[in-house]
Amino acid sequence: MMELLAPAGSMEAVTAAVQNGAGAVYFGYGDFNARRGARNFTREEAAAAVSYCHLRGCRVNLTLNTLLTDRELPAAAELAAHACDIGVDAVIVQDLGVVRMLRQSVPDLPIHGSTQMTVHSLDGVKLCADLGMSRVVLGRELSRDQIAYICKESPIEIEVFGHGALCMCWSGQCFFSSVIGGRSGNRGMCAQPCRLNYGWGSKAGEYPLSLKDLSLAGHLKELQDMGVACLKLEGRMKRPEYVAIVTGIYARALKEGREPTAEEVDILKQVFSRQGFTDGYFMDRKGPDMFGTRQEEKEPRELYAQARATYENNAENRKEPVRMYALIQAGQPAQAAAEDREGRVVRVEGQVPEAARNVPLTRDKVELQLSRTGGTPFQCEKATAKVEEGLALPLSALNDLRRRVLEELVKERQKPPQRRKGKYQPGVRYENQEEPPVFTVSLRTASQLSAELLKLKPALIYLPANEGAAHPEAVKRCMQAGVPVAASLPRICTDRELPQLERDLIALGELGVEEALAGTWGMVRRAMQLGFSVRGDYGLGVYNSQTMKELKRLGLVGATVSFEMKFPQIRDLSKTIPAEFIAYGRLPLMITENCIIYNHCGRHTCGNVNLLTDRKGERFPVVKAWGCRNEILNSKKVFLADKQADWQRLGLWGARLMFTTENALECAQVLERYLNRGKYQPNDFTRGLYYRDVE
Numbered sequence: 001m002m003e004l005l006a007p008a009g010s011m012e013a014v015t016a017a018v019q020n021g022a023g024a025v026y027f028g029y030g031d032f033n034a035r036r037g038a039r040n041f042t043r044e045e046a047a048a049a050v051s052y053c054h055l056r057g058c059r060v061n062l063t064l065n066t067l068l069t070d071r072e073l074p075a076a077a078e079l080a081a082h083a084c085d086i087g088v089d090a091v092i093v094q095d096l097g098v099v100r101m102l103r104q105s106v107p108d109l110p111i112h113g114s115t116q117m118t119v120h121s122l123d124g125v126k127l128c129a130d131l132g133m134s135r136v137v138l139g140r141e142l143s144r145d146q147i148a149y150i151c152k153e154s155p156i157e158i159e160v161f162g163h164g165a166l167c168m169c170w171s172g173q174c175f176f177s178s179v180i181g182g183r184s185g186n187r188g189m190c191a192q193p194c195r196l197n198y199g200w201g202s203k204a205g206e207y208p209l210s211l212k213d214l215s216l217a218g219h220l221k222e223l224q225d226m227g228v229a230c231l232k233l234e235g236r237m238k239r240p241e242y243v244a245i246v247t248g249i250y251a252r253a254l255k256e257g258r259e260p261t262a263e264e265v266d267i268l269k270q271v272f273s274r275q276g277f278t279d280g281y282f283m284d285r286k287g288p289d290m291f292g293t294r295q296e297e298k299e300p301r302e303l304y305a306q307a308r309a310t311y312e313n314n315a316e317n318r319k320e321p322v323r324m325y326a327l328i329q330a331g332q333p334a335q336a337a338a339e340d341r342e343g344r345v346v347r348v349e350g351q352v353p354e355a356a357r358n359v360p361l362t363r364d365k366v367e368l369q370l371s372r373t374g375g376t377p378f379q380c381e382k383a384t385a386k387v388e389e390g391l392a393l394p395l396s397a398l399n400d401l402r403r404r405v406l407e408e409l410v411k412e413r414q415k416p417p418q419r420r421k422g423k424y425q426p427g428v429r430y431e432n433q434e435e436p437p438v439f440t441v442s443l444r445t446a447s448q449l450s451a452e453l454l455k456l457k458p459a460l461i462y463l464p465a466n467e468g469a470a471h472p473e474a475v476k477r478c479m480q481a482g483v484p485v486a487a488s489l490p491r492i493c494t495d496r497e498l499p500q501l502e503r504d505l506i507a508l509g510e511l512g513v514e515e516a517l518a519g520t521w522g523m524v525r526r527a528m529q530l531g532f533s534v535r536g537d538y539g540l541g542v543y544n545s546q547t548m549k550e551l552k553r554l555g556l557v558g559a560t561v562s563f564e565m566k567f568p569q570i571r572d573l574s575k576t577i578p579a580e581f582i583a584y585g586r587l588p589l590m591i592t593e594n595c596i597i598y599n600h601c602g603r604h605t606c607g608n609v610n611l612l613t614d615r616k617g618e619r620f621p622v623v624k625a626w627g628c629r630n631e632i633l634n635s636k637k638v639f640l641a642d643k644q645a646d647w648q649r650l651g652l653w654g655a656r657l658m659f660t661t662e663n664a665l666e667c668a669q670v671l672e673r674y675l676n677r678g679k680y681q682p683n684d685f686t687r688g689l690y691y692r693d694v695e
Contacts, residue, residue: 001254002224002231005061005159006247009236011041012311014049016244017058019311019318021251024059025049026092027236030079032072033063033188047086051414056377057320059089063236064102065114066188067095067543067562069569070426077105077424084109087416090135093117094172094186097546099131101424108419110134115161116172116186117521118539121495122150123529124522127554129155135229137161139170140214141593143284146494148226157229162220163246163268164234166211166278166290168194169590170492173519173539176589178564178694179634186541186564189695194590195293197615200600204615208596212292215268215277217260220253238272244307245271270300281593288599319379322409324370326385326401328353328361334393336370336401338378338409346408350401356392363387369398376406427549429574432651436644439674440580440654441667442488442517444623446471448659452668454481456675459654462488462517466626469504475511486515487532489523490626491539491591497627498526505530515557524556533557538582545574552576558653563587563638567690571650578653583640584670585658586633587688589620596630597622604628609661621661633660639685641673647690 519539
């Protein structure tokens with residue numbers, strides 16, 4: 001049966017999930033998980049939660065799924081060692097540096113790739129497998145046929161989200177909260193700007209970024225038939241009653257081999273929804289029907305009271321099946337044994353039976369006493385006793401045997417597995433290069449390329465693969481000017497979109513393009529297979545030196561550091577491969593699977609300037625992304641031409657000028673200014689996050 005993975009933001013929520021049938025729970029403790037706003041757990045509470053779950057046959061996954069700095073990694077290694085000691089079953093991760101650290105410090109602890117890794121193709125899954133992961137959580141935007149294809153070909157387990165909140169942006173690629181408010185979703189502190197109101201004119205009166213909650217009720221059998229290993233429920237910030245109700249409905253449906261009923265779906269809506277649910281991505285039906293907002297409604301007190309009754313006051317609704325055995329022989333201590341379904345066997349001895357004076361002990365009576373497991377987390381599925389005739393033993397002695405053998409089974413089930421542990425070693429630190437960084441340029445369209453730009457001799461031009469293939473003359477002009485071209489790959493490319501991208505890349509290869517810029521793991525793997533030298537883009541989340549080392553091990557020739565880092569953090573990175581940073585441009589806030597332009601006006605007017613306006617009057621350009629997606633860009637451009645003294649000594653190979661909405665003339669003027677030859681300055685600009693603390 002497909003595992004049901006339930007959220008737990010507190011010990012009460014753990015109890016609620018377990019007592020309502022969860023196959024596994026996930027929670028975080030410490031400061032390194034993607035719901036730092038949840039109450040989370042102390043180490044003592046985490047240990048108690050693992051014991052509680054394991055006793056009742058429920059697995060525990062620890063969320064360690066944020067980007068970490070070099071300074072944070074030793075504490076994260078210590079936390080992982082503690083998680084290993086208390087018997088956590090797996091760790092969910094986003095950061096490649098964390099993966100590297102875990103392989104050193106807790107090599108036997110299974111690793112699951114978080115949805116924050118933006119894995120949405122078979123290539124991405126296979127790269128996770130190559131990294132030693134045993135499971136990966138797919139992006140929530142994939143359709144049923146895409147999930148089925150990945151499951152069929154995947155070398156590792158596949159987990160999908162089945163119920164709960166949907167992010168507007170592809171997970172792991174959202175920078176809206178950090179750029180606007182200094183609270184990073186990649187650091188577990190998302191402020192959810194997608195739930196706020198926006199508009200397309202001067203008034204912000206719509207909610208174009210607020211998706212309804214996901215519900216795959218009605219598709220459970222299909223998911224199981226595909227080979228999905230685990231169905232994940234979202235909601236670590238939700239109250240325990242919510243966890244109890246949602247877990248219970250899905251658990252019963254899975255156990256009984258059916259779909260949730262209409263009445264159960266109505267209950268799901270009562271406990272939380274945003275004007276209903278959506279299965280739009282799964283059914284490959286994107287559009288305005290997927291959107292909704294939270295309505296003020298009366299709390300379903302009766303439902304909550306019923307839910308609390310399932311887990312409060314030491315309720316034991318969940319019973320683990322056991323087999324009980326007894327052997328009663330003359331002159332020998334009475335013996336009892338218990339065996340669970342995982343094959344654990346425990347034995348205890350009691351008092352020696354006496355010769356019966358009146359009514360002798362029978363096998364039926366012994367088996368009846370053994371089977372009375374009420375009040376414990378066990379249910380006796382079979383009791384077997386062998387009793388010599390003519391013997392007597394008090395009922396209290398039989399009850400004591402049963403009590404003690406079950407206590408031993410409790411200890412055995414709660415015993416953490418024996419695993420190897422190592423010491424986390426950051427390793428050698430590479431010295432920063434002393435030369436100032438060269439300038440690289442990324443373009444959105446071939447029309448931004450001009451003779452003036454080429455005369456300024458950038459070290460490298462990144463041109464989208466589809467633009468380069470459609471405009472081979474642009475690539476040739478660069479080559480003739482002695483300026484190398486690298487193909488920038490789509491931030492999102494599903495398996496069904498891959499053939500077109502491959503055709504573009506093959507065409508570029510024939511033109512002499514040798515390098516590619518990849519921002520997701522699937523793109524990294526595919527570009528390498530096609531023979532390109534790969535540079536990592538900002539979407540890979542380079543936040544620490546261990547990630548840099550892992551990129552080098554994978555064969556990348558360059559990396560882009562996260563623009564959520566401050567300059568001192570960038571300076572302190574051990575740059576095992578050439579690194580660049582975003583020195584100019586509109587930072588990407590979101591990449592969306594839904595086309596919000598089409599949702600608004602019913603037409604694909606992506607060629608026009610579309611401005612999304614927030615409640616403060618800030619205007620965010622919305623541009624077309626590859627595959628009929630949207631990118632929402634920041635209202636202000638990062639501008640650092642007058643701050644070169646601050647970033648030229650950070651040990652970086654490159655400073656990238658990222659052109660999005662600029663025309664060809666502006667592109668040349670910006671590069672000229674960064675070369676200290678011109679006077680260009682944007683009307684409105686920002687210094688980005690390089691001088692600000694990001695939570």
